[in-house]
Amino acid sequence: MASSDEPLLDLEVTGIAHGGVAVARHEGRVVFVADAIPGERVRARVRDDRHDRFWRADTVDVLDASPDRRRHPWPEAGLERDPAVRAGGAEFGHIRPARQxxxxxxxxxxxxxxxxxxxxxxxxxxxxxxAADAGAPADPDEPAEGWRTRVRLHVDAEGRVGPYAARSHDVVPVASVPLAVLELQEIAALDRRFEGAAEIDLIAPSAGEAELVVRPAGERRGGAARRGRRAASTRDAARPHIVExxxxxxxxxxxxxxxxxxxxxxxxxxxxxxxxxxxxxxxxxxxxxxxxxxxxxxxxxxxxxxxxxxxxxxxxxxxxxxxxxxxxxxxxxxxxxxxxxxxxxxxxxxxxxxxxxxxxxxxxxxxxxxxxxxxxxxxxxxxxxxxxxxxxxxxxxxxxxxxxxxxxxxxxxxxxxxxxxxxxxxxxxxxxxxxx
CATH class of the missing domain: 3.40.50.150 (Vaccinia Virus protein VP39)
Incomplete structure (x- = not known):
């Protein structure tokens, strides 16, 4: 992860790469730039995991913005935050949906x-x-948020809940989850502490009520570690299910x-x-x-x-x-x-x-x-x-x-x-x- 003493580069962004990062060049070297758009000129901080063939960098300022740039709908993922604490999982949020x-x-x-x-x-x-016409072709200019029916959040050592920061496994506390459907936004409990938990799953099935599921630290997904076929079968029968x-x-x-x-x-x-x-x-x-x-x-x-x-x-x-x-x-x-x-x-x-x-x-x-x-x-x-x-x-x-x-x-x-x-x-x- 980049730190404040890593070098800053002014870059002409020329392309897009698979993985959600833009492409620029500096002195012949490829630089993969997060939070940029092809056609922009940005100032980016180089991350400390540099390679011989390419560098990775995070946009910290936009010097010449694309007409397709918009304010990120998730404030905790926007340029206003230091790259080390930007929420991950919405790496195209700064781009108008049609350009995305x-x-x-x-x-x-x-x-x-x-x-x-x-x-x-x-x-x-x-x-x-x-909910009324899920799956139908949408208006190209329709806002892109409010679509996730499943959200996995993580819990840090102090019990605070949030997503991982972009390109790291550091938990970032947030005040909103705008990509989630409204039912999940309403039960997210982002201001609560979950001591002893590892993850929080938010689930909104189409044929049932939304749920918040706390996964204790050390528990395997899908239940506790299985000890023998008979015990596993008994536990499997009792595992919670949903209907879609x-x-x-x-x-x-x-x-x-x-x-x-x-x-x-x-x-x-x-x-x-x-x-x-x-x-x-x-x-x-x-x-x-x-x-x-x-x-x-x-x-x-x-x-x-x-x-x-x-x-x-x-x-x-x-x-x-x-x-x-x-x-x-x-x-x-x-x-x-x-x-x-x-x-x-x-x-x-x-x-x-x-x-x-x-x-x-x-x-x-x-x-x-x-x-x-x-x-x-x-x-x-x-x-x-x-x-x-x-x-x-x-x-x-x-x-x-x-x-x-x-x-x-x-x-x-x-x-x-x-x-x-x-x-x-x-x-x-x-x-x-x-x-x-």
Whole structure:
């Protein structure tokens, strides 16, 4: 972290990099600058973790501002604060929403060109977070705040609660959490002391009351450390759960289980998967798969698109999530949930002499992407189409490049701004086997 005796540089900001930082140069060296916008001239303090090839710096003053600069909606993350105590998690908040989305589209395009060899221009669409029409396309000028239905805050040694400072693990006490939905802002208890706690989770399910959950220091997420299968099963049965609503469908999951954080994300991604699946290539009797399936959200979207008789297997490494998926898909007689690592499940298919000829695959990996091992296994099994849901543009581009090595081409891609005021985006792509 930078200190007051680190050097100050006046920099011409020329570009944007993946990770939410802008790009400048100083005497031939690349400088990654936080809290700046391409086209600006800023004064930045160099951080003390300097490298031979590049430096990192934090903007402390704007000498020539972009017309897209705005006052940060989170005061504790703004330039008025010293970089060491700026709240993290809203690194694009100083940029007007329309320019945020343009920069994200630029990062996606550059990643696709570099890692997949493709020239693309994919706009990043605004998504409404209002409770009334969550998931619908939003007015491009609509304020971007108030979208997070899950917020994790940390607790320092004195019991004060807050986010980590940007690019550190120092807890920063704050008076507001403007990215959170209103229900969470109202219960955040930011002025309370939580002695003996490690984290505070704020959760606002779409089919229930908002909750504040205190996680004591030393407790594992998902409950205490397990001692034996029987004890684990007993505790699992008693673990708190929540219910999320997507359209007319309800999804049950553990309270600390994974769910999309933007109020409109589950609806947006369910719709996108339905739209990206090519019905001409979909065989309801094939071994269709939903990989990294969680609690069955996207498997349900497939069933809703093609009917209850469409076969779909959702594969998820988290046993509890897979158990919930089985319950959430119980109305689909041709759906099943398998608790397994995706790479091992694909290995079993291959060893058993199975193929995925004619099958459609929904692929929703973690932020790190599917990676070469899964791409190689999946491509070798030969599905008719793959709908890839990605929350990292570089991981998506890398994996698209790997699929192209196996003869799969990118037919369509759309991108959504499901993480406003941050550098993150969500994209949904369709890949199909190239004929000839």
């Amino acid at each position: 989305r343009a920069l994200k589209a630029q990062v996606l395009a550059e990643a696709m060109q570099r890692f997949a060899g493709l020239e693309l221009d994919v706009p990043v669409g605004a998504v409404s977070a209002s 609503r997507v359209g007319d469908r309800l999804f049950r999951l553990d309270r600390d289980g994974f769910w999309q954080v933007h109020r409109g994300a589950a609806t947006t991604l369910s719709r996108a998967v339905r739209e990206h699946l090519d019905p001409a290539r979909f065989d309801p009797d094939a071994d269709n798969l939903d990989l990294y399936g969680g609690v069955g959200l996207l498997a349900a979207a497939v069933g809703d698109r093609f009917g209850g008789d469409a076969r779909i297997t959702t594969v998820e490494a988290d046993r509890r999530a897979s158990e919930h998926a089985a319950g959430n898909l119980a109305d689909r007689p041709s759906a099943q949930a398998v608790a397994a690592r995706v790479d091992r499940y694909l290995d079993r298919l291959d060893r058993g002499g199975r193929t995925l000829a004619g099958a459609s695959v929904v692929l929703d990996p973690p932020r790190s992407g599917a990676g070469r091992a899964v791409v190689d296994r999946l491509a070798a099994l030969g599905p008719a189409q793959i709908v890839y849901v990605a929350c990292d543009p570089v991981a998506l581009a890398r994996d698209v490049g790997l699929f192209r090595e196996h003869g799969y081409g990118l037919e369509a891609v759309d991108a959504y701004d499901l993480f406003p005021d941050t550098h993150h985006l969500e994209a949904v792509a369709r890949l199909t086997a190239i004929v000839g």
